[in-house]
Amino acid sequence: MSTVNKVYTSLRGISSVIKDIGRLREILSILIKHGFGVLITRLRLVEVIGVKNLSKNQDDANSHYSTSQRIRMALEELGPTFIKLGQILSTRPDLASPELIKELQQLQDQVPELPFEQIQAQIETELGQPLAQLFSEFDRRALACASIAQVHRAVLAREKIEVAVKVQRPELTNRIERDLNILYFLARRSEVLAPDLALIDPVGIVHEFEKAIYQELDANRELTHLQRFQEHFAAFPEVKIPIPYPQYCSQRILTLEFIYGVKITLAPKQFQLKPEELGPRLMRVLFRMIFQNGFFHGDLHPGNILVQADGRLVLLDFGMAGRLSRPQRDHILDVMIGISQQDYALVARAFYDIGIKMPGASYDYAAFEHDVILIMSEHFEDRTLGQIEIGQFFMALVRGAIAHNIRMPSTYTLLFKALMTVEGITKNLMPNLNFIEEAQPLVQEVLAQRYHPRRMLQDGGYLLLSMSKLLRQFPDTARQLLHDAEQGRLSFRVELKQWDCWLEEQRNLRQSMSLSVGFGASIIAASLALDSGPEGWFGLNMPSLVLYGIGAILGFLLLLRHWR
Numbered sequence: 296m297s298t299v300n301k302v303y304t305s306l307r308g309i310s311s312v313i314k315d316i317g318r319l320r321e322i323l324s325i326l327i328k329h330g331f332g333v334l335i336t337r338l339r340l341v342e343v344i345g346v347k348n349l350s351k352n353q354d355d356a357n358s359h360y361s362t363s364q365r366i367r368m369a370l371e372e373l374g375p376t377f378i379k380l381g382q383i384l385s386t387r388p389d390l391a392s393p394e395l396i397k398e399l400q401q402l403q404d405q406v407p408e409l410p411f412e413q414i415q416a417q418i419e420t421e422l423g424q425p426l427a428q429l430f431s432e433f434d435r436r437a438l439a440c441a442s443i444a445q446v447h448r449a450v451l452a453r454e455k456i457e458v459a460v461k462v463q464r465p466e467l468t469n470r471i472e473r474d475l476n477i478l479y480f481l482a483r484r485s486e487v488l489a490p491d492l493a494l495i496d497p498v499g500i501v502h503e504f505e506k507a508i509y510q511e512l513d514a515n516r517e518l519t520h521l522q523r524f525q526e527h528f529a530a531f532p533e534v535k536i537p538i539p540y541p542q543y544c545s546q547r548i549l550t551l552e553f554i555y556g557v558k559i560t561l562a563p564k565q566f567q568l569k570p571e572e573l574g575p576r577l578m579r580v581l582f583r584m585i586f587q588n589g590f591f592h593g594d595l596h597p598g599n600i601l602v603q604a605d606g607r608l609v610l611l612d613f614g615m616a617g618r619l620s621r622p623q624r625d626h627i628l629d630v631m632i633g634i635s636q637q638d639y640a641l642v643a644r645a646f647y648d649i650g651i652k653m654p655g656a657s658y659d660y661a662a663f664e665h666d667v668i669l670i671m672s673e674h675f676e677d678r679t680l681g682q683i684e685i686g687q688f689f690m691a692l693v694r695g696a697i698a699h700n701i702r703m704p705s706t707y708t709l710l711f712k713a714l715m716t717v718e719g720i721t722k723n724l725m726p727n728l729n730f731i732e733e734a735q736p737l738v739q740e741v742l743a744q745r746y747h748p749r750r751m752l753q754d755g756g757y758l759l760l761s762m763s764k765l766l767r768q769f770p771d772t773a774r775q776l777l778h779d780a781e782q783g784r785l786s787f788r789v790e791l792k793q794w795d796c797w798l799e800e801q802r803n804l805r806q807s808m809s810l811s812v813g814f815g816a817s818i819i820a821a822s823l824a825l826d827s828g829p830e831g832w833f834g835l836n837m838p839s840l841v842l843y844g845i846g847a848i849l850g851f852l853l854l855l856r857h858w859r
């Protein structure tokens with residue numbers, strides 16, 4: 296960005312109109328309460344909102360909490376937009392420290408239940424029919440109340456099927472829009488007033504966040520994701536995806552078959568299920584999503600994984616999902632193979648290939664590899680199987696890559712977060728579980744597929760396709776070449792990198808030689824002319840004086856060239 300442009304953006308940023316000064320004031324007082332008064336001072340917001348007394352006392356009152364804890368508490372109090380922001384931040388090891396990520400994973404998303412009348416109005420507006428016509432039963436009390444949606448049990452009037460209706464809170468979009476406006480205002484202001492913050496591109500982060508939150512607010516999108524998972528797991532009895540009822544869904548409503556089950560963490564006790572079966576089952580589901588389907592659930596925390604009495608896993612909540620192309624899957628597979636075989640160089644290479652190289656930056660592969668090896672030995676050596684934390688290792692790699700100007704695409708950071716969460720759940724079920732070992736059978740299976748004749752034929756097919764294009768063009772090109780050669784019209788353009796330097800040297804040499812010859816000739820001629828006329832200045836006659844003068848000038852020029 297040009298300097299002029301940047302200054303313009305900055306000015307625009309600082310003068311951004313804030314539409315909702317009341318909410319800004321509310322946000323800032325929550326920040327002060329949790330000990331972030333210094334931010335208000337740095338962003339010169341005291342004058343803007345008229346908050347006085349950014350007392351140190353508040354900071355002192357919070358001093359027994361760590362910064363990460365205070366961030367988490369502030370986000371919870373700030374409401375849905377900020378809770379979502381925290382959840383997204385927890386998938387970004389390049390922006391948040393490991394300690395903050397851990398804390399953000401604890402974000403409490405429980406909010407008071409909305410009065411039933413509001414929920415009823417929202418459903419009737421969205422689905423265009425009175426509630427009583429749609430449902431023969433509808434529980435007034437919600438099963439779950441989160442900041443974005445509330446879930447109620449109901450029975451479909453026509454189909455007589457028990458369902459769970461997930462209803463988005465009314466007025467949410469409006470509220471999120473207002474908060475986003477304030478976030479943009481703060482981000483622009485920090486770009487201008489806090490250059491250290493500008494380095495992390497706050498406006499870019501808010502923009503990315505805006506995209507993510509609007510995607511999550513779209514229940515149609517959640518429905519599409521769910522249908523895709525359903526196709527992928529149709530023939531896989533270990534997991535169940537609830538059946539959706541699209542005619543009772545809208546942009547703000549999702550209606551699914553009702554599932555009787557308990558949170559995965561409670562399942563062993565509740566149903567006397569074996570944890571050593573449940574843990575690996577969940578891992579198999581995740582690995583299948585990653586390596587076989589290239590489409591994975593991006594929010595696999597225990598609240599979104601239920602277990603039925605027969606031990607079958609049920610996945611819920613499909614707003615956030617990640618996609619992996621086949622080459623991306625191959626790279627992850629390489630990383631897994633590298634880890635399991637302790638082949639540090641393979642891991643470094645695969646990770647390097649995955650990363651986005653920042654434009655204009657320089658790279659030192661040897662230094663990158665060296666750091667990857669260090670991170671690997673830190674995470675794998677001298678550890679028992681149960682102590683290895685693969686998710687943490689990936690997060691450390693992402694953080695380490697930043698120092699080498701390499702950024703991970705967000706689909707990978709989401710993937711690593713999914714790995715980390717599932718690893719956490721399974722370790723909770725069986726502390727000695729070895730993630731890598733469990734992944735082996737599937738890795739072998741996928742590897743066999745990678746080198747399966749059909750896949751090789753497919754990959755070979757791409758190669759043949761581009762080769763055949765080349766071969767098709769070749770006869771025409773060859774005929775033209777032969778024709779030109781026959782006519783003596785074949786010419787080659789040769790570019791030598793050193794050619795210009797060489798020419799320059801030659802030119803200098805020629806000039807120096809001319810000067811030397813001129814200098815010598817004028818001195819000799821001047822000496823020969825000494826007796827050719829009456830004496831003038833310095834006892835020399837006119838011709839020799841002129842010739843000596845010329846010689847002196849040429850000599851001086853020669854010396855000058857030499858010094859340069």
Ligand SMILES: Nc1ncnc2c1ncn2[C@@H]1O[C@H](COP(=O)(O)OP(=O)(O)O)[C@@H](O)[C@H]1O
Pocket residue numbers: 438439440441442443444445446458459461537551552553554555598599611612613
């Ligand atoms: N199909 C369902 N059957 C039974 N309970 C459900 C169903 N869908 C959601 N729930 C309950 O509602 C809770 C919240 O649903 P979820 O889709 O995870 O929404 P949120 O995005 O608010 O987390 C779940 O943890 C679960 O207890």
Ligand SMILES: [Mg+2]
Pocket residue numbers: 598599611612
């Ligand atoms: Mg959920």
